Amino acid sequence: MKEEGRQKAEGRRQKAEGRGKREEAEIFTLFPSFHLSPSPTLPLSHSSPLPRIIAGVDEVGRGALFGPVVAAACILPDEVLDELVSCGVRDSKQLSATARSRLAIKIRAVAVDCQIGAASVREIDRLNILQASLLAMKRAILKLNVTPDLCLVDGNQRIPNLAIDQETMIKGDSRSIQIAAASIVAKVWRDELILRMAVNYPEYDLTNNKGYGTKKHKLALERCGVSVFHRVSFSPCRES
Numbered sequence: 343m344k345e346e347g348r349q350k351a352e353g354r355r356q357k358a359e360g361r362g363k364r365e366e367a368e369i370f371t372l373f374p375s376f377h378l379s380p381s382p383t384l385p386l387s388h389s390s391p392l393p394r395i396i397a398g399v400d401e402v403g404r405g406a407l408f409g410p411v412v413a414a415a416c417i418l419p420d421e422v423l424d425e426l427v428s429c430g431v432r433d434s435k436q437l438s439a440t441a442r443s444r445l446a447i448k449i450r451a452v453a454v455d456c457q458i459g460a461a462s463v464r465e466i467d468r469l470n471i472l473q474a475s476l477l478a479m480k481r482a483i484l485k486l487n488v489t490p491d492l493c494l495v496d497g498n499q500r501i502p503n504l505a506i507d508q509e510t511m512i513k514g515d516s517r518s519i520q521i522a523a524a525s526i527v528a529k530v531w532r533d534e535l536i537l538r539m540a541v542n543y544p545e546y547d548l549t550n551n552k553g554y555g556t557k558k559h560k561l562a563l564e565r566c567g568v569s570v571f572h573r574v575s576f577s578p579c580r581e582s
Contacts, residue, residue, distance in 0.1 A: 395454075397490035398520025399483060399501075401475045402434070402528045407563075407579055408546065408553035408572050409536050410460045411471065413478035414528035415486055415493070416520055417454040423519050426452070433515040434525040439533070446530040449523045456524075457485035458531050467575040476501050482524075496521050543569055 401413040418426070430437070431445055450456050459481030461474035469477065480501045483493055492507045496514035514521035533552050540548035545566050547558045555578050563578060572579045 394492065395488060395490045396520055397483060397486065397493045398496075398514070398518055398522070398524040399479045399493050400496040400515055400521050400525040400528055401478055402525065402532050403553065404471055404475050405555075406553035406573075407555045407559065407576050408463075408543075408548060408569070409532070409539065410462050411466060411475050411478050412528050412532040412535070413459045413475070413482040414456065414524040414531065415459070415479070415482035415490075416449065416456045416524040416527060417486065417488055417490055418449075418452065418520055418523060419454055422452045426519055426523065431519060431526065432522050434522070434529040435515075437526070442526050442530050442533075446527050449527055453523070455486050455488045456527055457482050457487075458528065459483070459485060463571050463573055466573050470575070471573075472499065480504055494518050494521055496525070539571065543571070 395417060397415045397417045399413060399415045401411055403409060403411045426445075426449065429445060429448060430441060431449065434442055437445070459478045461469075461478040461481075465477065466474040476499060479495065480503075483490070483501070483504065483506065490506060492509060493501070493504070494514060495501060495508050495510050498510050498512050500508055500510055511518055511521065515525040516522070536548050536552045540546075546562045546569070547556065550556070551559045553559075555576075560578055563572070568574060568579050574580060
């Protein structure tokens, strides 16, 4: 009986993982132009020891009412870190949309690798927003074409079942250039996605609020109800 129960549990786990992969694939299928092509790996000097490969990881959209939560994992060569700081790379929340877009292009141009992971609205509602955020970060890391030695993860929560060393960092987007770069890339990617989605859902003012719960957005929820991309586990959407 115990073995039968274990097999059933394992079967449920595999089904859940498969469903999660399909749901994330759904996001990229709907918006194929938002894939990030891998950056070319920069050559390493044979005369020096191999440097430790560090990936910065951050998520955006955690507090939104609409759309997926999105994460980025970014590996930067040591020689560009000072340049990126000079260019203005810092916590994405401290930057204008124009500055973020400009810096995202710069980051992707110089990065060893930079990848996006996402968790769908259904996954957010099923798992809760914290677990969905960690799942999006894990997916971004696992898409990297270069395996990092260490992941610097924004916040105080470790990514479950990640077979790579990780270190959490509270306010990491203000303390780590790698995490700040990831936050910018993720923010720009998600904002562009929401702008595309806004065309089909003009009533929610998504162009201006990017899915967050502004007064105008909440009034639209009261008037029109929720769309299929709203997070019904969030109270403003539940009450609509």
